[in-house]
Amino acid sequence: GSPRWQARQLSARQRWEIEQKLPANLPDAQLIDSIQLRDLLEALHQWSQAKLPAAERVPLSDAVEEHIISRLLHSQTMLKIENAWGLPLFALLKASYAPQGLEERVFTSVEDTANYFRLMKEWANRSPHTMRIIEELDVPLERLEEAMNELDILVRSWANRYHQAGSKAMTIQMAFGEK
Missing domain, CATH: 1.10.10.1670 (HetR, flap domain)
Known part of the structure; x- marks a missing residue:
């Protein structure tokens, strides 16, 4: 490279x-x-x-x-x-921007939630090219940051592998936090 x-x-x-x-x-x-x-x-x-x-x-x-x-x-x-x-x-440092201010984060959360519900409705209606992903796991507190960083790298690598400009636009939306 x-x-x-x-x-x-x-x-x-x-x-x-x-x-x-x-x-x-x-x-x-x-x-x-x-x-x-x-x-x-x-x-x-x-x-x-x-x-x-x-x-x-x-x-x-x-x-x-x-x-x-x-x-x-x-x-x-x-x-x-x-x-x-x-x-x-x-x-x-990151492939995408994450706002820090409360107002910006709330606005982003509302947009993300609306998009998430749209995707879940499409999944419930068995629309092609949609899937639901959920995983529950126990992560030792001392490895939590490492796990989050690795997840970010995995998703970015996966997206880079399949992205082709001008193709069908897709979205993957995830949230990670305590159960």
């Missing part, structure tokens, strides 16, 4: 020092610097704005850009790595 990041201007020792700051089990994504991150946010913003009528489109402001970066860092979706030899670097 391709390298995690392009650092031609850094020595092997400098690259090693930065790589030591990276956690294990990162999603398959490259590290990017702050300029690349802002370019990516701008491109995503333009893409999302293209779906709106021209009269409703707004430019991406610096304040909104900073807010997005702050939310991604706060939610631990992304990690900022200070780089003594150049611009700060950013690493993707």
Whole structure:
């Protein structure tokens, strides 16, 4: 595969020092610097704005850009790595965004619950290509974080194996917690 990041201007020792700051089990994504991150946010913003009528489109402001970066860092979706030899670097920690604020989490829960009930209704009606998944187990408290991380990796790996852009859009929705 391709390298995690392009650092031609850094020595092997400098690259090693930065790589030591990276956690294990990162999603398959490259590290990017702050300029690349802002370019990516701008491109995503333009893409999302293209779906709106021209009269409703707004430019991406610096304040909104900073807010997005702050939310991604706060939610631990992304990690900022200070780089003594150049611009700060950013690493993707999760393949999806999970909001931290109570209001955002409640709103997400309502959307997820509605989608879950729709899927369960389809399953109850024996609609093709739907299935119900439930598993109950006892997990030692000292292995709980390990189990959750492994489950996240397994589901992400499974999704990556079967995902093909432009194919039938599917969703898998799970919640994990105490019985």
